[in-house]
Amino acid sequence: MIFEPTPLKGLLLVKAEKHRDERGYFSRLWCDQEFPLADAPFVPRQISASYNRASGTLRGLHWQAEPQGEAKLVRATRGQIFDVAVDLRPYSPSQFKWFGAILDAESQLGLFIPRGFAHGFITLAEASEVLYLIDAPFQPELSCGARYDDPAFGVQWPRSPAIISERDLTWPPIVGAPR
Helix, strand or coil, rough: CCEECCCCCCCCEEECCCCEEEEECCCCCCCCCHHCCCCCCCCCCCCEEEEEECCCEEEEEECCCCCCCCCEEEEEECCCEEEEEEEECCCCCCCCCCCEEEEECCCCCCCEECCCCCCCCCCCCCEEEEEEECCCCHHHHHEEEECCCCCCCCCCCCCCCCCCCCCCCCCCCCCCCCC
């Protein structure tokens, strides 16, 4: 795996190294020995997936509050998404700054999102599937969110959403540190 830093400290692009032969290719998508070497200690405790029928489906921006914050490794296993992480860490010099990347099944590019970040994506293709490796179990009472178009972040989505949940449309504007 190849770890590439982004402008937001701790947020990493994770590239799979494809070992090709006449059968196709083999690539490692997570390794408990390689992540700590990239200064990203991460041990998944949960694997989740989302299927998104239509292009333009927007999910997010979500995070899980402390004391059970969560880090994630996100990959598109089918289709294509524009994946976004927003730094919500209270004392970070990049607080409220965002980073986005196109993830698709062909490239196998992943985005490692450390604790203290909000996460969301919009699908750029029909029938997009997203795989999440998460280091903490889901706790609904700690589930938080912010609107995808919150002016505090200024995320530049590549298209307007066609489908978005009522819940994601009703998050209040973020003010100051995350809830």
